Amino acid sequence: MKNVVIIGGGFAGIRAAKALASASVSVFLVDRKNHHTFQPLLYQVATATLSPADIAQPIRAILQKQKNTCVIMDEVTSIDIEEKKVHLKNEGALPYDYLVLATGATHSYFGHNEWEQFAPGLKTIEDALRLRGRIFSVFEEAERDMVRTNTHKPLNFVVIGGGPTGVEVAGALADTCHVYLRDEFRHIDTTKARVILLEAMSKVLGPYPDDLSSSAFQQLNECGVEIMINTQVTDVQESYVMTSAGKIDAAVIIWAAGVQASPLGKDLGFPVDRRGCVMVDQFLNPPAHPEIFICGDLAHFEQDGKQLPGVAQTAMQMGVHAAEVIKQDLESKPRKPFKFFDKGDMATIGRMRAVANIRWPFNAHAKGFAAWVSWLIIHIFFLIGLRNRFLVFWQWIWTFSSCQRGAQLITDNEVLCKHEAQLASKK
């Protein structure tokens, strides 16, 4: 039986594994983490609507019924593409006949990696918990400062990057300050907190059609986000962001400006674009390696002259396609080329607001409440597992109707330690 090794348990890797469930191959899925993360909802963990386990599932549990699949929690140290072996940190070598690389992307600080400590991004559950701790610690500290000195530092939340992630985070943060926390503090007024969204270009949601971009701009304004377009970030420090429009004080800074592919493609000597994505052919193979498939954010695939966006639906379709091609090979059928089927894009803007560029089953631009309802339905549908769908559904109903957040816990160890160090240093 042939070995298929899949590296990465994100959208692409999980879909590839699932599509191979009934194929007569041995599947090995390798991931550093034990869980698959539904990244599009990470911002809701960071802003305390959902718990980590609502949007993350153990990879083993997802694939437990699939008897031909073995899940390994380990880290890839190197891949020998001549010998067809994946070397793991702890496991020795895993030989493969087919290899699916789906290691995704991480943040890009455009050569300023020192900004990361002050402006973390949102790619993992740990990122989200760390951010949740930072956000809610800011309010606690301000309340204490008010009791003691009758003044507090500015409650400024700065989001860098006006793409879908930045827009969703900024909207959720504005609701957190202006709606959800309103009644919880006695000495500070959380509705005075500022959420500032910085975008270097002239519009938010850059790749969206113009009418949706301007609608997003307007809806962000409505929920209290201050948007600064045409504003370049030149420096990031612990308590401020320096921009082309001047210095902005910041209590929390969130990075949503750039991504770069995992370094694997470059390390293997494949041709990559400037973000490290591997240039793939119509079957998702890198040059001269028909047994290797590159899927998800790691792949650079052009259709109609444009690179496909690094979103969940691209990754899922690529993962399934890689599995299909492997099955075509096994059945000695001709390989079918990959074609991306674009169902559209959407971004929420806080509670009750969103924009949606719908491409399927019909073409339409939706804005405001209607777009938000479609967003809710689609995201519930794509969550893995009935348990999580139901949990998330209930928590959304609860949050949006009661205006209370359930998961507003400050538990992250790093944040707690830092917090206590701050307390100690002030003493």
Added chain:
Amino acid sequence: MKNVVIIGGGFAGIRAAKALASASVSVFLVDRKNHHTFQPLLYQVATATLSPADIAQPIRAILQKQKNTCVIMDEVTSIDIEEKKVHLKNEGALPYDYLVLATGATHSYFGHNEWEQFAPGLKTIEDALRLRGRIFSVFEEAERDMVRTNTHKPLNFVVIGGGPTGVEVAGALADTCHVYLRDEFRHIDTTKARVILLEAMSKVLGPYPDDLSSSAFQQLNECGVEIMINTQVTDVQESYVMTSAGKIDAAVIIWAAGVQASPLGKDLGFPVDRRGCVMVDQFLNPPAHPEIFICGDLAHFEQDGKQLPGVAQTAMQMGVHAAEVIKQDLESKPRKPFKFFDKGDMATIGRMRAVANIRWPFNAHAKGFAAWVSWLIIHIFFLIGLRNRFLVFWQWIWTFSSCQRGAQLITDNEVLCKHEAQLASKK
């Protein structure tokens, strides 16, 4: 208006604050954490049935409608009981007319604090997450070892202490290994994992009536827990526990053997018992300080010649009583003495099993499924907040009917770091 300062946001502190909602006093509730934790369900977070936010609620959110109450997240550095001032790490001094001390208890290692690193207990959300990471990492490591070397270390989980906490943890762990994880691994057999419960005395659930203790013993056996009674622990190391019956290899060790009160009582010079609990009079006051109330696990209160148990119902009743006495003072009414109203005790043993010593509304001993159903209903009822009741209810239905765990995430930073260090050192 008089100031009431409450230290500690556990069962006693929260109940005291709530009972003062309509009193004409200013209430300050101080806690190091921003959340109240429903400690009786921590073991379900550690064994991945529930998420932290399901059993923890922001203290601010619980008390947000209570306009006379201010919540402060800070640490108490000292209390000046002559000047009637609480000194906080960051806040300066908080003057009080009445002081409610409800700082609870922590683990006691009987003079062997060096055991703590190898055998953590279960008192906080962080404890539970750390333990969850350890438990599930053990299986991942064993699966990897099997792939590489065709052998793995013994999957032994050792629980030290056969009181209610130890019994509940052991039962939940046995179910985790023998039921929930059964189908998730390809190379290891999780049903071969051993859960060993060590108890120094001659029976588990010591304070329970004999028939319930022996029923618990039998039910633990049925769900696959190996119980060693009359077994003293003499040493705890990373990979084993040394006992009066010999050495036991252990992959994970959990401490459920002893508690000691927070050091506050002793620090203030009050008379304390050997576990540091403050001896209080009939109004819950320490000697000569009618303005100070000691509540919950910190208090040593005797009724009918026996010390009240350190459980949630004791703490809640004490918290309410302290508030009632303060209100009696304000209205110049005579103080009423505290009387504990015992509704009974119960402990679950995995899924579908429990023992219950019911005292109210009637006297009864329940065992097995009936006891388990009563346990479910009572714990759902006492969870704070409709949101959490519903979430927990759903997750219990899901877990017990599907035999899958939802929150099986390895996310704790410390565990991940340690895990990666282990990987690195093996390389």
